[in-house]
Amino acid sequence: SYELTQPPSVSVSPGQTARITCSGDALPKQYAYWYQQKPGQAPVLVIYKDSERPSGIPERFSGSSSGTTVTLTISGVQAEDEADYYCQSADSSGTSVVFGGGTKLTVL
Amino acid sequence: QITLKESGPTLVKPTQTLTLTCTFSGFSLSTSGVGVGWIRQPPGKALEWLALIYWNDDKRYSPSLKSRLTITKDTSKNQVVLTMTNMDPVDTATYYCAHNEVSADTATGWFDPWGQGTLVTVSS
Numbered sequence: 660s661y662e663l664t665q666p667p668s669v670s671v672s673p674g675q676t677a678r679i680t681c682s683g684d685a686l687p688k689q690y691a692y693w694y695q696q697k698p699g700q701a702p703v704l705v706i707y708k709d710s711e712r713p714s715g716i717p718e719r720f721s722g723s724s725s726g727t728t729v730t731l732t733i734s735g736v737q738a739e740d741e742a743d744y745y746c747q748s749a750d751s752s753g754t755s756v757v758f759g760g761g762t763k764l765t766v767l
Numbered sequence: 768q769i770t771l772k773e774s775g776p777t778l779v780k781p782t783q784t785l786t787l788t789c790t791f792s793g794f795s796l797s798t799s800g801v802g803v804g805w806i807r808q809p810p811g812k813a814l815e816w817l818a819l820i821y822w823n824d825d826k827r828y829s830p831s832l833k834s835r836l837t838i839t840k841d842t843s844k845n846q847v848v849l850t851m852t853n854m855d856p857v858d859t860a861t862y863y864c865a866h867n868e869v870s871a872d873t874a875t876g877w878f879d880p881w882g883q884g885t886l887v888t889v890s891s
Contacts, residue, residue, distance in 0.1 A: 660830060692877040694814075701863060702814065704879035708872075713879065745814050753874030754827060756804065756816035 661685060661750040663759035670765040677733040679762045681746030684727055689749045691729040693722060696743045696761075705744075706731060733764075741766045769793035771803075771864050771882035778888050779854050785887060789847040789864030796822055796842050802867035803847040804878055805838065807860040815860075819867060819875060820847060827875065856889045 663683040671677040681691060691709050694702035704713055706722035709729060719734045729748075733740055746759040775787035787805070794801055802821040808814050818838040819827040828836050837850045847864060861884040869876035 689874050690872075694878075696814075701881040701884055702878075703881075704877060707877045707879070747814075747816075747877065749874035755830060756819065756827070756875045758806075758814040758816055761813045 661755070661757050663746055663748060663757050665744075665746060665759040665762045667760070668763045668765065670767055671736050672767045673738060674735055677736050677740070677764055679731045679733075679744050679764065680728055681730070681748075681759050682728045683748060683757070683759075685751040686724065686727050686729055686748060688751060689753065691722070691724065692747045693720075693731045694745045694747065695740075696745065697741075702745065736764075736766055738766050740764060769866050769880055771866060771880065773862060773864050773882045773885040775862075775885060775887065777886060778890065780891050781855055781889060783854050785849075785851045785854050785858070787849045787851075787862055787864075787885065787887075789849070789882065791845050791847070791864075791866065794866060796820075796840050796845070796847070798822055800869050800876075802869065802876065803840070804865050804867045805847075805849045805862065806865060806878065806881075807858075807862045808884075809857075809860040812860075817851075817862075818849060821867075821869070854889045859887065859889045861886045 693706040696702040709724040710722040771791040804819040805817040820838045835852045863884045865878035865881040
């Protein structure tokens with residue numbers, strides 16, 4: 660079955676830039692979406708269609724795509740950004756939803 | 768404002784069938800491009816997509832769980848129901864429903880917002 664691969668963890672210091680990657684063979688063909696999940700809370704959409712930011716999401720969150728890898732970038736990381744981040748996309752046929760394994764962002 | 772809330776049993780026995788209801792407001796499941804999905808998350812683990820139903824009654828299921836899942840909608844009640852048969856302790860998880868949107872250039876769309884989730888424990 661189709662999989663999206665994320666690094667298990669990323670660590671950055673406050674004010675630095677965090678980059679979280681998500682790799683999958685169908686990503687050149689299918690959009691990617693990113694969710695932030697804090698402990699005990701439901702996920703929140705932070706990026707849709709690879710690079711679009713929903714209203715209410717800070718500008719420091721951005722997304723990009725290159726080949727089979729999409730990247731969530733958080734510029735000027737703040738302590739409140741510490742959370743799990745999940746990418747989501749579709750399989751090559753566009754019929755099934757797939758989530759990545761999640762990346763724990765630690766703000767040192 | 769779109770809101771969703773999951774309801775159902777908190778404890779089920781192995782082999783039983785789980786029935787979860789998602790009650791929503793702020794949108795209509797008869798509007799083109801709109802869907803409702805179910806996603807679960809075992810304690811301490813990653814999100815796993817289960818099923819999706821769209822405004823036109825198109826239904827999608829996780830390939831690995833397809834034989835156990837059924838998703839239906841009641842547009843008049845603003846509800847979506849998910850049933851999962853033959854429950855096992857490994858199905859213990861928080862189950863979320865979420866609003867979904869698709870457009871001409873997207874495949875399965877994105878989930879926003881999500882309900883608060885409901886923890887279902889499978890144990891005898």
